[in-house]
Amino acid sequence: MLIDAIPTHKPSEYPYQSHRTWRIALAALVVLVVQLAALGAARAFTAEQVDKGQEIFRLQCARCHGPSGQGISNIYHDMTAPPLIGAGAFPLNPRPYQKMRHFQFRTVRDIFEFASAVMPADQPASLSAEDYWDVIAYLLSANGERVNGQMLNEDAAAQMSLAGMQERARAAGVSERPLPAPAGIAPVIEGRGGPVQ
Ligand code: HEC
Numbered sequence: 001m002l003i004d005a006i007p008t009h010k011p012s013e014y015p016y017q018s019h020r021t022w023r024i025a026l027a028a029l030v031v032l033v034v035q036l037a038a039l040g041a042a043r044a045f046t047a048e049q050v051d052k053g054q055e056i057f058r059l060q061c062a063r064c065h066g067p068s069g070q071g072i073s074n075i076y077h078d079m080t081a082p083p084l085i086g087a088g089a090f091p092l093n094p095r096p097y098q099k100m101r102h103f104q105f106r107t108v109r110d111i112f113e114f115a116s117a118v119m120p121a122d123q124p125a126s127l128s129a130e131d132y133w134d135v136i137a138y139l140l141s142a143n144g145e146r147v148n149g150q151m152l153n154e155d156a157a158a159q160m161s162l163a164g165m166q167e168r169a170r171a172a173g174v175s176e177r178p179l180p181a182p183a184g185i186a187p188v189i190e191g192r193g194g195p196v197q
Contacts, residue, residue, distance in 0.1 A: 044150035056127070060120050061084070088174045100121070107159070
């Protein structure tokens with residue numbers, strides 16, 4: 001090791017140093033394992049699901065929910081597509097302006113139940129279950145939830161509480177009342193040729 005080559009240190013100092021280094025490394029490892037265990041229990045999706053879901057979002061959801069998931073008012077049959085990304089996403093209760101959702105979002109599975117039944121609003125239930133899971137994985141990731149490498153599916157989603165995300169939104173001062181939906185934003189649908197200038 002490089003440090004062994006420095007002649008000014010007495011060799012007897014090294015065992016103490018290395019003991020301490022090992023203890024710190026071990027403590028860090030324990031903390032990491034505990035954190036990973038907590039994460040595993042709470043959330044589960046893969047990076048591949050997130051990548052595929054991002055593309056599905058762009059093609060199937062952005063025309064109403066906005067290219068960055070910010071929500072668009074009066075976008076479809078006088079209905080507002082609420083934000084799906086950002087501090088106010090997925091509140092426990094439907095917002096007062098909502099006409100289609102009539103139940104609480106408690107776990108990620110509730111989001112799936114809703115989205116797979118009635119979204120995209122203009123083509124309900126038109127995607128495969130896999131596509132719905134992928135797009136939900138993307139939305140979770142975009143909302144700051146971390147990938148843990150396990151597949152997001154029905155069983156995993158039922159274990160994934162949204163309480164943490166909803167609590168963070170409350171702490172940030174975002175109540176369950178509606179976010180002011182952005183007005184006058186035209187839906188952006190990108191083709192392969194890029195956005196229209
Ligand atoms: C044609 C417009 C349209 C498209 C396309 C669309 N949505 Fe929506 N979406 C809406 C509207 C309008 C609402 C509000 C429904 C209500 O009033 O309860 C909504 C609500 C939702 C909600 C409930 C959000 C909440 O906080 O209650 C989810 C989840 C959702 N959409 C997911 C999706 C996904 C995923 C896609 C793409 C696969 C998609 N939507 C595509 C119009 C659309």
